[in-house]
Amino acid sequence: MTAPSAREEVLARIRTALGTAPGSVAEPATVPRGYVRGSVHAPGSAALLDLLAERLLDYRAEVVRCTPADLAGTVAGALALRRAACLARHPEHPVGFAVPAGLDPGWLARTAPPLLVDSPDRPLPVAALDEAAGVVTGCAVAVAETGTLVLDGTAPCGRRVLTLVPDHHLVVVHAGQVVGTVPEAVARLDPRRPLTWISGPSATSDIELDRVEGVHGPRALVVVLVEPGPVEPGA
Amino acid sequence: MSTFLGMPGLPGLPGPSGPVGTAGPRATERGTLRGGRTFPAAARTALADGQLRRNLGHATATIRAKRAAVVAELPDWEALRDAGSAVKADVLARLPELLEQLEANVTARGGVVHWARDADEANRIVVDLVRAVGTRTGSPVDRVVKVKSMATQEIGLNEALADAGIAAVETDLAELIVQLGHDTPSHILVPAIHRNRAEIREIFLREMPGVDPGLTDDPRVLAMAARTHLRRTFLAARVAVSGANFGIAETGTLAVVESEGNGRMCLTLPETLITVMGIEKLLPTWRDLEVFLQLLPRSSTGERMNPYTSMWTGVTPGDGPQDVHLVLLDNGRTAALADPAGRQALHCIRCSACLNVCPVYERAGGHAYGSVYPGPIGAVLTPQLAGMHGHGDPVDSLPYASSLCGACFDACPVKIDIPSMLVHLRSVHVEGERARRRLPTPEAAAMRAAATVLSSERLWTASGRALGAGRLLARGGRIAAPLPFPLSRWTSSRDLPEPPAETFRQWWARTRGDRRPGGAGSAR
Numbered sequence: 001m002t003a004p005s006a007r008e009e010v011l012a013r014i015r016t017a018l019g020t021a022p023g024s025v026a027e028p029a030t031v032p033r034g035y036v037r038g039s040v041h042a043p044g045s046a047a048l049l050d051l052l053a054e055r056l057l058d059y060r061a062e063v064v065r066c067t068p069a070d071l072a073g074t075v076a077g078a079l080a081l082r083r084a085a086c087l088a089r090h091p092e093h094p095v096g097f098a099v100p101a102g103l104d105p106g107w108l109a110r111t112a113p114p115l116l117v118d119s120p121d122r123p124l125p126v127a128a129l130d131e132a133a134g135v136v137t138g139c140a141v142a143v144a145e146t147g148t149l150v151l152d153g154t155a156p157c158g159r160r161v162l163t164l165v166p167d168h169h170l171v172v173v174h175a176g177q178v179v180g181t182v183p184e185a186v187a188r189l190d191p192r193r194p195l196t197w198i199s200g201p202s203a204t205s206d207i208e209l210d211r212v213e214g215v216h217g218p219r220a221l222v223v224v225l226v227e228p229g230p231v232e233p234g235a
Numbered sequence: 236m237s238t239f240l241g242m243p244g245l246p247g248l249p250g251p252s253g254p255v256g257t258a259g260p261r262a263t264e265r266g267t268l269r270g271g272r273t274f275p276a277a278a279r280t281a282l283a284d285g286q287l288r289r290n291l292g293h294a295t296a297t298i299r300a301k302r303a304a305v306v307a308e309l310p311d312w313e314a315l316r317d318a319g320s321a322v323k324a325d326v327l328a329r330l331p332e333l334l335e336q337l338e339a340n341v342t343a344r345g346g347v348v349h350w351a352r353d354a355d356e357a358n359r360i361v362v363d364l365v366r367a368v369g370t371r372t373g374s375p376v377d378r379v380v381k382v383k384s385m386a387t388q389e390i391g392l393n394e395a396l397a398d399a400g401i402a403a404v405e406t407d408l409a410e411l412i413v414q415l416g417h418d419t420p421s422h423i424l425v426p427a428i429h430r431n432r433a434e435i436r437e438i439f440l441r442e443m444p445g446v447d448p449g450l451t452d453d454p455r456v457l458a459m460a461a462r463t464h465l466r467r468t469f470l471a472a473r474v475a476v477s478g479a480n481f482g483i484a485e486t487g488t489l490a491v492v493e494s495e496g497n498g499r500m501c502l503t504l505p506e507t508l509i510t511v512m513g514i515e516k517l518l519p520t521w522r523d524l525e526v527f528l529q530l531l532p533r534s535s536t537g538e539r540m541n542p543y544t545s546m547w548t549g550v551t552p553g554d555g556p557q558d559v560h561l562v563l564l565d566n567g568r569t570a571a572l573a574d575p576a577g578r579q580a581l582h583c584i585r586c587s588a589c590l591n592v593c594p595v596y597e598r599a600g601g602h603a604y605g606s607v608y609p610g611p612i613g614a615v616l617t618p619q620l621a622g623m624h625g626h627g628d629p630v631d632s633l634p635y636a637s638s639l640c641g642a643c644f645d646a647c648p649v650k651i652d653i654p655s656m657l658v659h660l661r662s663v664h665v666e667g668e669r670a671r672r673r674l675p676t677p678e679a680a681a682m683r684a685a686a687t688v689l690s691s692e693r694l695w696t697a698s699g700r701a702l703g704a705g706r707l708l709a710r711g712g713r714i715a716a717p718l719p720f721p722l723s724r725w726t727s728s729r730d731l732p733e734p735p736a737e738t739f740r741q742w743w744a745r746t747r748g749d750r751r752p753g754g755a756g757s758a759r
Contacts, residue, residue, distance in 0.1 A: 010259075010563070011335075017572035018331075033314075034311070035526070036310070036311045055539065126504065146540035159553065159555075160555055161504060161554075161555070182528050186524050194548075194551045195545070196546075197545075199539070199541065199542050204408045210454050212454045214459070215494075216462055217542070217543060
């Protein structure tokens with residue numbers, strides 16, 4: 001007889017501790033879910049967009065609001081500021097922005113090149129991301145109550161490393177993606193995808209419990225919040 | 236349960252329900268759960284350190300205020316706590332099938348699941364996995380990056396890796412401060428809570444190669460120094476080791492909640508990711524996260540949401556680590572599970588809210604507990620994981636490291652009734668001592684004497700008269716002079732009030748003559 005594997009032994013210990021027979025399956029308990037599931041405000045409503053903006057500002061993210069018509073111009077403007085700041089610090093460095101291949105090209109229609117395109121078959125090396133001026137992505141869902149943006153690895157979000165190594169992250173959030181509560185966001189997400197929940201720029205509270213922004217993740221988070229409005233002509 | 240307040244030897248006391256730990260052995264002893272000194276001895280040293288008390292007082296006051304503010308924002312906080320508590324109870328009741336479900340889902344998505352009975356086995360698994368990467372790639376791995384994790388601290392993984400010639404680089408800022416300072420953690424969430432900015436600056440100047448000598452003690456500047464120090468290490472890392480805040484049985488998803496982005500670095504950049512998770516960290520369904528992602532950040536850092544939460548399910552081709560492992564750890568957890576009155580400690584989500592509100596923790600600090608799990612939750616979790624061995628075992632002193640004020644229970648996001656469990660563990664300890672010793676403990680002897688006195692009217696009246704003699708020692712309403720041994724064991728840390736001028740019975744006799752007090756007597 002061979003000795004029981006760790007798996008067998010741990011499972012047997014649990015059954016002994018619980019006093020249940022091997023192979024028995026307990027009924028799931030009924031969990032009281034009297035907490036708030038949905039927001040009183042509809043997804044994408046003006047009240048939620050205001051709340052999301054307020055929460056993000058509280059985390060010291062930057063929030064720029066625009067209509068679909070001026071999205072490309074707004075993105076270009078925010079990136080130009082970043083580019084200028086990078087050039088001022090390191091005039092010799094080329095300043096390109098990383099983008100996932102699946103990003104809506106319309107968002108970047110007015111942004112000056114170079115763009116570093118990351119695709120599954122041609123992934124950008126980490127060193128290139130480390131030198132990029134920033135990264136531009138979309139998101140899957142945003143939670144107004146907590147000021148959270150969730151990226152899920154779909155085309156507009158890209159690989160996880162893309163939004164991690166560059167020091168400046170610009171996220172485009174469309175009104176329809178903004179929900180009120182955490183339960184609403186969880187219900188919208190697919191757990192089989194790699195998910196990154198982002199609430200403000202990288203921060204730490206490890207020194208005297210004071211929150212300080214900017215450690216290993218992007219030190220700047222710029223959120224372009226696209227409100228319902230006129231669409232860009234010709235788009 | 237009946238309330239047992241640490242007075243041993245009373246008849247009718249509920250003893251422990253069978254020997255605790257029949258289901259599984261205790262944690263392997265690696266010194267991470269058992270300190271060298273008892274809590275009172277270690278606390279005495281800590282209390283004498285004025286700097287430590289200032290640092291702790293400042294930090295815990297800050298975090299308490301933040302937590303209170305964000306908890307007050309949610310009108311449904313109590314409903315969330317109820318749901319969290321019910322989910323965790325359900326997890327324990329269905330642990331075998333949920334673990335098997337998690338294993339099946341992680342495996343189906345390309346992950347590899349390992350099981351570890353104890354710390355030694357878990358360490359061996361991790362060391363072997365790291366070595367295997369070296370063998371497979373033809374280039375040995377001499378360092379791994381680590382995300383802050385209580386489970387890996389509990390098993391002493393860094394030391395085990397070091398023994399195998401592998402450096403473990405802690406990447407969480409507070410863990411880095413502890414590691415560079417050759418120190419030990421003193422808080423579940425903020426392991427360097429006992430250090431202030433000036434001390435951290437000194438540690439960085441002394442231990443961080445190539446650090447700017449003009450470093451100031453501005454937290455922002457210190458955080459930047461850590462970023463620079465770790466950047467190259469992250470970008471070159473081949474193997475990462477993490478813990479997990481949650482493992483979702485239904486989907487096989489693992490989640491790590493963090494702030495700095497060091498977690499994301501470890502979970503995303505290396506080719507190999509090894510996660511060590513206690514078997515109790517499960518959640519049954521994906522939907523359950525909607526409860527815990529609200530409870531945890533608000534309880535731990537006092538934020539509406541922590542900056543970063545990463546979730547991964549096995550391997551995602553082309554995105555993140557392609558060699559993904561999960562080590563499921565028992566290490567004394569099944570022993571805790573075997574005690575119905577103690578298993579609630581396994582509901583803990585390691586938020587540390589109980590530490591921050593505890594008047595004992597705030598003054599004594601985390602090191603006094605001698606365990607990687609300090610504070611109120613540590614005082615109930617450590618004895619159950621490591622066992623109380625008697626004969627002056629430091630772990631035995633932990634259930635007494637509390638005034639039973641109940642602040643921890645109120646703060647706990649999953650409603651762990653820590654005070655009742657402390658009382659229960661005190662009773663387990665007292666019963667254990669009674670079984671171990673041939674001679675009665677001093678408490679037992681005192682209680683037996685009290686029982687004799689209390690059951691005899693003659694002795695009771697005499698003792699009342701004798702008490703009056705104590706007034707001779709009193710100054711300003713209390714006994715000023717220390718009493719002789721063994722009574723000094725009591726008076727060394729407690730005030731003894733001045734005995735009253737007369738006892739109730741003396742007062743009764745004086746004002747009502749010789750009519751006897753009490754129901755039947757006064758009716759006559």
